Amino acid sequence: MGNNVLTWILVICMVSSASGEGCSLVLKPSRVVVGFGESVSVSCEATRPVHVLGWESVIGASYTHENRSVQWKVDSLIDWIEEPICYGVFFTAPRQCEEKLNLVLFKTPDRVSIRHMNHSGPMVEGKEYELLCEVQNIAPVQYLTLRWYRGQTEVYTHSFVDSPSSSPAQVSSTLVITPTKSENEAEYKCVAELELGPEGPQPPPSVTSEPLIASVHFPPTILSPETEVLNLTMGNEITLNCTATGNPAPVYTWQSLHPMQEKMMDEAVVTSSSLLPGTYTCTASNLLDQKSKQFIVKAKTKGI
Ligand SMILES: *[C@@H]1O[C@H](CO)[C@@H](O)[C@H](O)[C@H]1NC(C)=O
Ligand SMILES: *[C@@H]1O[C@H](CO)[C@@H](O)[C@H](O)[C@H]1NC(C)=O
Ligand SMILES: *[C@@H]1O[C@H](CO)[C@@H](O)[C@H](O)[C@H]1NC(C)=O
Ligand SMILES: *[C@@H]1O[C@H](CO)[C@@H](O)[C@H](O)[C@H]1NC(C)=O
Numbered sequence: 001m002g003n004n005v006l007t008w009i010l011v012i013c014m015v016s017s018a019s020g021e022g023c024s025l026v027l028k029p030s031r032v033v034v035g036f037g038e039s040v041s042v043s044c045e046a047t048r049p050v051h052v053l054g055w056e057s058v059i060g061a062s063y064t065h066e067n068r069s070v071q072w073k074v075d076s077l078i079d080w081i082e083e084p085i086c087y088g089v090f091f092t093a094p095r096q097c098e099e100k101l102n103l104v105l106f107k108t109p110d111r112v113s114i115r116h117m118n119h120s121g122p123m124v125e126g127k128e129y130e131l132l133c134e135v136q137n138i139a140p141v142q143y144l145t146l147r148w149y150r151g152q153t154e155v156y157t158h159s160f161v162d163s164p165s166s167s168p169a170q171v172s173s174t175l176v177i178t179p180t181k182s183e184n185e186a187e188y189k190c191v192a193e194l195e196l197g198p199e200g201p202q203p204p205p206s207v208t209s210e211p212l213i214a215s216v217h218f219p220p221t222i223l224s225p226e227t228e229v230l231n232l233t234m235g236n237e238i239t240l241n242c243t244a245t246g247n248p249a250p251v252y253t254w255q256s257l258h259p260m261q262e263k264m265m266d267e268a269v270v271t272s273s274s275l276l277p278g279t280y281t282c283t284a285s286n287l288l289d290q291k292s293k294q295f296i297v298k299a300k301t302k303g304i
Contacts, residue, residue, distance in 0.1 A: 023097035024048045025088050031102040033200040034077050036139075041073040042101055044086035051091055056098075057084035077105055080139070080167035104196060106205075107168055109138040112192045114209040122215035122247075123179050124288070131175045133190035133209060139168040146173045147191045150183065181218035184247055187211040219289030220246035227294040232277060240270040240295045244284035255281045 024047045034040045046053055046068045054063025055072040058081045064070045072084050087098040117130040131148075138144055141163035148156040158173040173190065177183075193206040222244040230238045244250045252268050258276045268284075277299040283292045 022094065023088070023099055024050075024090070025086055025097065025099040027086060027099055027101055029199065031104070031197070031199050033104045033106065033196045035201070036105060036107040037076050037078050039073075039075050040077050040103075041071055042084075043069055043071050044088075044099065045069045046088050046090075049091055050088045052089040053086070054088075055084050055086055057081065060084070072101070080105065104140065104143070104200070105166070106143065106194055106196055106200070107137065107139045108194065108205045109135045109192050109207050111136045112190060112207045112209040114188060114190050114212045116212075117174060122217045123177075125179060125181050125216055125218035128176060128178050131177060131188060131212065132172055133175070134170065134172045135192045135207075136170050137168045138171065138192060138194070140166040141169050141171055142166075143194050143196050144171065145193045145195055146171075147193065148173070148175050149189045149191065150186050177214075179214055179216040181216055181245075181247070183214055184216040184218070186214045186216075188214060215247075217247050217286075217288060218245075220244040220250040220284040220286055220291045222284055222291050222293050225291065225293055227296065229296045229298060231298050232275070232300045234300055235273065237271050237273045238275060238297065240275075240280055240282065241268070242270075242282035242284060242293050243268045244291060246284065246286045246288075248286045250284035250286050253283045253285070255283070 026045045026047060028043050028045065032040055032042055044053065044055065050066070050068060052063055052065055053067060053070045055061055055070060057072060059079055060072050060074045062070060062072070070086070083103045084101045085098050086101065087096070089096050112133065112135050114131060114133045117132040119129055123129050133146060133148065135144070135146065141160045144160045146158040147154055156175050160171060189209050189211050191206050191208045193204050195204045222242060224241065232238065242252055252266055254265055254270065257278050275297055277297050280295040280297060281292055283290050
């Protein structure tokens with residue numbers, strides 16, 4: 001049993017010696033990152049005398065006799081080919097070996113878009129929603145990182161390292177959000193970035209979606225909700241302040257035993273010098289909820 005394992009290790013070592021260092025073939029550069037439609041040229045050099053040296057590839061295949069250098073050259077690479085292989089046939093053992101080029105052909109996406117999944121119109125504070133980011137025609141997906149932003153803040157990063165495809169593909173990412181009222185009008189964006197390594201373009205090429213502006217509905221909140229007691233003094237104005245936040249903007253109504261001037265009836269703030277003593281109730285409402293506040297206006301007390 002133990003011997004078997006040892007034998008296998010030996011066999012594996014002998015097989016692997018046919019490439020790598022023992023292969024006597026050096027690719028310059030050993031890794032190339034090429035943009036779709038760009039030119040590429042890689043030389044394969046033998047470190048010992050060689051009979052035949054060549055490139056095996058669907059595009060740009062070539063070979064030389066008794067020349068220690070051969071080039072793989074394509075003026076405009078637009079085909080999603082297998083990685084080219086440089087092979088050498090030598091006079092001495094190991095007689096034959098090959099070296100695969102680490103080739104990355106990339107394409108920035110045609111379009112990156114962001115939208116609501118299964119929802120339209122404004123969101124409601126505290127409920128869960130899904131946003132969808134779609135990236136069209138990008139390659140290779142395994143180098144893609146999708147970053148989600150709310151304003152300037154990165155909120156989620158989606159990596160696609162496990163994706164096998166090297167030819168252009170469409171990919172998407174979803175973001176689950178539970179918006180708060182402070183996120184009303186927030187801008188969501190997603191950025192598709194191709195991180196191709198040190199041989200790739202710097203900074204990494206990226207495409208950003210148009211922003212999606214969140215509209216978050218939330219119920220009214222009266223800024224100073226406690227009941228207010230106000231003293232009337234002859235000739236002075238008093239202010240009843242019912243200002244509330246809310247989306248959609250709250251609508252105000254006032255109730256009192258006394259008739260109020262009609263123009264005041266739908267204001268957030270009522271300022272008057274002619275209010276009669278009594279209780280005034282204001283209601284701020286929108287389609288989600290309504291909130292009320294009371295003002296108790298007291299008659300002028302006889303001064304000391
Ligand atoms: C070897 O190949 C290179 C180009 O790949 C060429 O410039 C050179 O002349 C060749 N040498 C011989 C001896 O054929
Ligand atoms: C979309 O919403 C409908 C009803 O609101 C639901 O039946 C459906 O499963 C949802 N689809 C997805 C993909 O979430
Ligand atoms: C209103 O008058 C009462 C007593 O008459 C006093 O205690 C209270 O502080 C006054 N309120 C204001 C806002 O002036
Ligand atoms: C009403 O009250 C709010 C909060 O207390 C304040 O910000 C606003 O300036 C007030 N408006 C007026 C007209 O007094």
